[in-house]
Amino acid sequence: MTGTGRFLVRAAQEFRRGGWVFTGFHWPVLAGQLAARLTASSGAPLASSGAPLAEPGFVQCFEAGAGVWGAARLVPSSTTDYPAYANGLHYITDSRDVLLALARRFDRVVLDAANIDIRGQVNSSFIGRREQPAVRLPGGGGSADIVARAAEVIWLHGGYDPRRVQAEVEHVTAAPAAGALVRLHCRWGVVRLGARPVLEQLAPGADDFATHLAGLGVDITRAVPCPDARPDELAAARAVLADAAERGYDAAVRALGEETA
Amino acid sequence: MSSLSLPEAVARYAPDGTRVYLGNFGAQLFCVGHELIRQGRRELDVVIASGGLLLDQLFGAGLVRTATFGHCWSPVGPAPAWNFRRLAQSGAAAGRLHELPLGWLTAALAAGAQQLPFMAVPDLPGTGYVTEDWPGGRTQVVATRFGSARVISAEVPDVAFVHADLADVAGNATIRGPLGETVLATQAARATVVVAEEVVPTAQVLAAGVTIPGLLVDAVVARPGAVRPDGAVGRYDRDVAAYRDYSAASRTVGGFQQWLRTEVLEQQDSR
Numbered sequence: 001m002t003g004t005g006r007f008l009v010r011a012a013q014e015f016r017r018g019g020w021v022f023t024g025f026h027w028p029v030l031a032g033q034l035a036a037r038l039t040a041s042s043g044a045p046l047a048s049s050g051a052p053l054a055e056p057g058f059v060q061c062f063e064a065g066a067g068v069w070g071a072a073r074l075v076p077s078s079t080t081d082y083p084a085y086a087n088g089l090h091y092i093t094d095s096r097d098v099l100l101a102l103a104r105r106f107d108r109v110v111l112d113a114a115n116i117d118i119r120g121q122v123n124s125s126f127i128g129r130r131e132q133p134a135v136r137l138p139g140g141g142g143s144a145d146i147v148a149r150a151a152e153v154i155w156l157h158g159g160y161d162p163r164r165v166q167a168e169v170e171h172v173t174a175a176p177a178a179g180a181l182v183r184l185h186c187r188w189g190v191v192r193l194g195a196r197p198v199l200e201q202l203a204p205g206a207d208d209f210a211t212h213l214a215g216l217g218v219d220i221t222r223a224v225p226c227p228d229a230r231p232d233e234l235a236a237a238r239a240v241l242a243d244a245a246e247r248g249y250d251a252a253v254r255a256l257g258e259e260t261a
Numbered sequence: 262m263s264s265l266s267l268p269e270a271v272a273r274y275a276p277d278g279t280r281v282y283l284g285n286f287g288a289q290l291f292c293v294g295h296e297l298i299r300q301g302r303r304e305l306d307v308v309i310a311s312g313g314l315l316l317d318q319l320f321g322a323g324l325v326r327t328a329t330f331g332h333c334w335s336p337v338g339p340a341p342a343w344n345f346r347r348l349a350q351s352g353a354a355a356g357r358l359h360e361l362p363l364g365w366l367t368a369a370l371a372a373g374a375q376q377l378p379f380m381a382v383p384d385l386p387g388t389g390y391v392t393e394d395w396p397g398g399r400t401q402v403v404a405t406r407f408g409s410a411r412v413i414s415a416e417v418p419d420v421a422f423v424h425a426d427l428a429d430v431a432g433n434a435t436i437r438g439p440l441g442e443t444v445l446a447t448q449a450a451r452a453t454v455v456v457a458e459e460v461v462p463t464a465q466v467l468a469a470g471v472t473i474p475g476l477l478v479d480a481v482v483a484r485p486g487a488v489r490p491d492g493a494v495g496r497y498d499r500d501v502a503a504y505r506d507y508s509a510a511s512r513t514v515g516g517f518q519q520w521l522r523t524e525v526l527e528q529q530d531s532r
Contacts, residue, residue, distance in 0.1 A: 026339055063363060064286040064311070066439035074498070078336030080287030080311060081499050082438040083492035094440035095286065095310070096371065099364035100383065124332075125360065125389060132352035136345065138334035141311065144385050145364030175387040248337040248501040 003187040003203060004255035005237040007158065008034055009229040011110070011185045012237075014154045015058050019107025020067075022098070022146055023060040025079050026112040027156040030249070032060045034240045036071035038233060059091070061106065063142035065098050067091030075243040084247075099142045103149040111143055113155035113184065115169055118216050120153065120182035120193035123169035130171075140173035147174040155193070157186040158251055162212045165191070189226055191218065199223040262432050263480040270454045270482050271296040274420040278326075280306040282418035282450055286441025288488040289315040290456055293422045295525045298322045308418050309333075310366055310442050314507055317342035318525075321517045329416070331363040337504035343511040359397040361413070362390055367442045369399070369416035373449030379403075379412040421450035424488055425473065426495065427466050428457035432478025435469040438494040444473060452479045456487045458496055 008031055015021050015035035023032050039057055060068045062079045068088040076084040114137075115123040124143065128134035147153055153176050157164060165184070176182045182193040183200075188209035190201040199213050199220040210220045229237070238259075244252035265273065275281050275297060283290050294315045297305070304326045309316045312333030319325050321344035333345045348354045361369070365382050372380035382400075389395050391411075399414045423443050425434035434455045436443065447453040455473065460483040487493075490500035490507075510520040 025336065062439065064439040064441045077499055077501050077504070078287075078339065080313075080336055081492065082287050082494050083496075083498045086438075086494045089438070089494070092439055094367070094444060095363055095442050096367035096445065099362075099367065103364075103383075121387070125395070126349070130389075130393060130395070131355040133349055136341075136349035138339075138342065139312075139330065139332035139360050140362060141332040142363035144362040144388050144390060145383065148385050148388075149383060171393065172388045175385070248505055250338050250340070 004158065004258065005234050005241065006203065006226070006229050007185065007187040008237045008240065009233045010190065010226065011156050012038065014108065014110055014185070015060070018057045020059050020061060020105070022106045022109040022150070023062060023079060024111035024143065026251070027158045028110040028112055029076055029079055030240055030244055030252070031110065031156065033071060033075055034237055037236050037240065040071055061098055061102070063095055063098055063146070065092065065094040075240065075247045077247045095142065099145040103146050104151070106150060108152040108154055109146050109150040110154045110156065111147065111174075113157045114159065115164055115166065116155055116157060116184060117166045117169045118191075118193055118197040118213075118218055119168070119195070120155070120176045121169050121172045122155065122174045123171045124173045125171050127170060143174040147176050149177065150180055152181045153183070155182070155184045157184060160187070162188065162209045165212070165216075167216045189223065201226040262430065262475065262478065264430055264460070265480045265482055267292060267296050267456070267482050267484055268300070270480050271300055274452055274454055274480065275302060275305070277302055278304045280308065280417070280419045282308040282421040282446045283315060284421065284423040284441065284443040284446060285436070285488075286311050286439065286443065288424050288438060288491050288493055289313055290422050290424050290487055291315055291489060291491065292484055292487045293456060294319055295528070297324060298521070298525050299529070308416060308446075310363055312342065312345070314342060314504065317344045317511065318521075320344040320348050321511065322521060325357070327357045327359060329359040329361060329366070331361060331366055335504055335508050337499070337501055338508060340508040343508070344517060347514070356397070359399065360390070360395040361399070363442070365390070365396070365400070365413045366416065367445055369413045370442055370445035370449045372413070372415035373417040374445055377415060379414050381410040382413050384411045416449060418446060418450040420452045420454060421446040422454050422456060423447055423473065425455050425457045426493065427459055427461050427469055428455045428481045429461060429463040429466045429475070430481065431463065432473075432475035432481055433463065433466045433471045434473040434478065435466055436472040440472070447473055447477045453477050454480045454482060456482045456484050458485055458487060458493055459483065
């Protein structure tokens with residue numbers, strides 16, 4: 001399995017730590033599914049729907065106002081694909097509850113980050129001038145609300161270009177609170193972000209990433225090697241990516257292509 | 262309370278210049294958007310929390326005067342919402358895109374529901390919502406003797422079109438998925454149209470649980486498959502292939518126009 005699978009296994013570990021996890025679009029959906037499958041395969045009995053009967057150890061919450069226990073019936077094509085989640089959809093509320101009333105209570109917040117800086121700020125709105133941007137990005141949705149009040153933020157960056165990790169993003173869509181614990185998971189390792197950013201783990205062969213971070217002022221001297229994934233974890237990650245490819249994830253198609261290349 | 266066909270409801274409640282809320286979060290009312298397009302509506306102020314491809318299609322068809330939204334893209338892929346991107350990058354959308362964090366949008370609807378001018382919201386220091394005024398003049402900090410807080414101005418749509426799984430003829434309706442901002446929108450709007458997968462006897466709605474009470478509802482439309490290609494919890498799955506086909510077609514203006522002709526304009530809806 002390639003770096004994508006190992007990245008996904010590391011990201012899934014953030015769900016397997018347990019608790020209530022606010023889950024954002026894209027990579028967090030896949031990491032949450034992998035974590036739920038690994039939890040289920042570790043011995044928890046399964047209901048006829050496929051959901052674990054026992055407490056799965058973590059609950060995923062979504063900005064539309066839902067809490068989901070266990071693995072979805074299908075790999076959801078996004079966080080808004082509720083028919084896919086329906087077998088585990090046991091807490092139904094609204095966005096105001098999740099984004100305003102519950103935001104500070106989640107154990108951690110796991111979100112996708114396409115453009116991120118070493119302080120933990122993300123730009124998902126636009127590149128260039130607001131009046132006529134060079135690239136119009138989708139916008140932040142509820143990310144700003146949830147990140148601003150989260151005690152722990154985990155950003156997942158699944159891209160292939162280290163330059164997407166920047167000294168400072170051009171526009172800030174979401175910014176963590178000053179005291180929050182903020183980490184970035186990517187295929188090259190794990191970085192603690194904030195006022196004093198530190199490279200915590202480095203993947204094999206990712207020396208260029210470490211050099212890039214050093215150029216941004218990140219302390220890379222304390223990095224340890226990323227722990228390798230177990231074969232069963234990598235097999236489960238591959239299965240999630242295969243299902244995700246069927247459900248429209250371009251990144252999963254690319255990841256599976258790497259493997260066969 | 263009226264039971265209307267979809268064309269009748271759109272004609273009656275969404276004339277040119279209307280401020281239209283379109284639900285729901287993750288189950289978008291594509292049938293309403295497509296009917297707005299077929300009826301040639303113009304100069305709409307559209308409120309859609311999770312914009313998605315529905316908002317993209319309204320942009321492409323030229324209906325939108327302003328958009329108040331949280332984000333706009335194809336969640337499948339994910340892929341850009343190409344019409345939205347083209348419009349913004351051309352400069353033609355300057356001043357017309359009011360981008361709100363979703364939490365603030367729910368607060369704006371809550372203010373509208375309570376007939377208050379604004380609602381206090383958690384501040385978002387350092388973000389463009391504050392430093393670059395992405396919401397377009399809708400927020401400021403107010404000082405009171407209880408302390409200071411950022412506030413967002415009330416959102417009051419002229420009409421809210423919302424999706425329900427079940428409804429009765431009195432307008433009581435059941436939503437089976439997460440509620441997003443949908444119920445708040447019905448409370449804030451001047452009129453509400455429920456578009457239901459199925460209109461059933463009241464006893465069946467009561468057994469399933471009432472999410473939207475009939476006192477908030479002005480009209481009911483029975484429309485199976487109302488949110489396709491999105492999915493409806495317990496009824497049908499999201500059509501991922503349709504999403505991907507739309508993303509591929511809409512990469513160019515010509516491709517979008519062809520898609521619009523075959524998938525919307527030539528599909529008359531008389532239900």
